[in-house]
Amino acid sequence: MIGYISGTIQAISGKYAIVDVNGVGYRVTMPAKSLNSIAKIGEQVKLFTHYQTNPRDGSVELYGFTTPEELNFFELLTTVSGIGPKSAQAILASADLQTLQIGIVRGDGDYLRKVTGLGEKTAHRLVLELKTKIMSADLGVKAGSDAGTDGETIDALVTLGYSQYQARDVLKQVSGAAKxxxxxxxxxxxxxxxxK
Structure with missing residues (x-):
């Protein structure tokens, strides 16, 4: 219904931003890490959105994301039985997109549990229902050996005492020649x- 909005940020709270688009203030619910990365109050922003109507009470919610890839993954997460928009948003807030996708492609439910805080059954259901969808879709994750080796590299660096953030950050700097x-x-x- 509403693919994206582009406007001026009027307010930011812990869970949402108010974006003024031609005199109308849209309340856009966003993951915390996305809220922290968007422009400051008074600056322009473009958010990719998902419009959700709650069938029980008729309330509507506009979920916003900084990239179309985040939006696509959010919508994919909501196709999993038992995962609604709020849960999908919490999952996206728990780790970066590529880490989540790699965990699913590798079939590592335990890793997803640890990273996202999901229960065992939900994490394994995520893997079961999304692995082939992610591998067949163009969601920015490499389904082949690169996904596995990137995940293994991150796991090894974390085991050696580096943080997830440090491991992911340095992996971006590793040359493409390293296979x-x-x-x-x-x-x-x-x-x-x-x-050092």
Whole structure:
């Protein structure tokens, strides 16, 4: 119904932003990390949106995301039995998009539980219902060996004491020539070693 909105940020709270579009203030519910990354009050912003009507009470909610990829993944999450918009938004707020997608593609329900705080059954249901959809869709995740090696590299770096953030950040700096997990880990450790 409403694909995106573009306007001036009037207010930001813990769960939503008010975006003024030609004199109309839209309350857009967003994940906390997205709220933190958007422009400041008074600045222009473009948010990709999902319009949701609650069938029980007729209330409406406008969910906003900073990228179309986040919106697509949010909508994919809501196709899973037992996951509504609020749960999908909480999942997106728990980790970056690629980490979540890689966890699902790898079939690692335990990893998803740890990262998102989901229960065991829900995490495994996510994997079961979304793995093939993510692999067949163009959601920005590599379904082949890169997804597995990236996940293995992140896991190895976390095991070595680096934070998830540090591991993901350094992985972006690893050259494309590094194909295997071992090569990626070695190069990542070299990069991390030069930062000390």
């Amino acid at each position: 295997t997990s071992e090569e990626k880990i070695k190069e990542a450790l070299k990069i991390l070693g030069t930062k």
